[in-house]
Amino acid sequence: MTVTRLTVPLSPDLLGALHGLNEDHATELSSLTPEKLEGLIGSAFFAATVDAGDGLVIACDQDTPYDSPNFLWFRKRYPRFVYVDRVAVSSSRRGEGLARKLYDAVFAAARKAGHEIIVCEVNYDPPNPASDAFHEKLGFAEVGRAVLENGKGVRYLRLDLRGLGAATPSLS
Template sequence: MNTLLPISRVSPQDEPAILALNNTHAAELSWLEPERLSFLLGEAFYARCIGALEAFIMTLDQDAHYDSPNFLWFRERYQRFVYVDRVVVAGEARGRGHARRLYQDLFDHTSRAGQTIITCEVNTDPPNPASDAFHAALGFAEVGDAVIHGGKKAVRYYIRQLAG
């Protein structure tokens, strides 16, 4: 029998493992220093992990103190939203449905909090077709794009509207 690992709130004890997992995937996410991770987790609307850090997700709402150009793009266009800042699954844990479970739990949590819009971005340069397909399958729709970080990165912006 394949038992699902629990989804749990991120705790301060999880931060070293989150930092290591994040920075292993810095090209897709962005590099974080320990202090920056602690700050973002303090600002987070929803931060969860699965198992012994097989996967994690961190989101922020419109009130977060965050200077990411992607977050600010959404803030300029939407009054209320939840922004998926990062979601990552460890290489050895891929294909187990962790990202889908984290997103579904996020959708439920967001709805209970009275929010109706989930936002995120996916890299277009460097391209990430698997992430594009994953977000499309979850009901996200493209709403814009941008070139950021002085032309070093290009992204596609997505939203998913939840029932209000």
């Protein structure tokens, strides 16, 4: 299992694989065109894949030029943070720990940059019990809720890195 930090431009094959992964999880993540996905990866604080497209994480920090209402919710409340915008794992690789590896890579990049707070949101409407359980296991705690313009209900979560061990995965 190899975690690789993403840089743009992406190869057409990798962009196609990552776009397909994002679209497979569009209910939880939101749909993006391939061009918008690549643009988000390019502007992100940190983006990585597992095994060339079987997993994806995109994280922004407070300085990322991003207009997501969820990101903006955190920006209003925290002066410094890393926001996990999206994480997805292909259905054929679920249960192998890929999401945890991707989060560990985000944690390592955040620590290296001096960040102490990781934030994200998880849908409660429609419900996402697998993501709820995953984030709870990692130690995330709810810090707010919102109903978005599209009707989705989200829970805003926060994790303080100072309370975690210092395991740092290797990135290729």
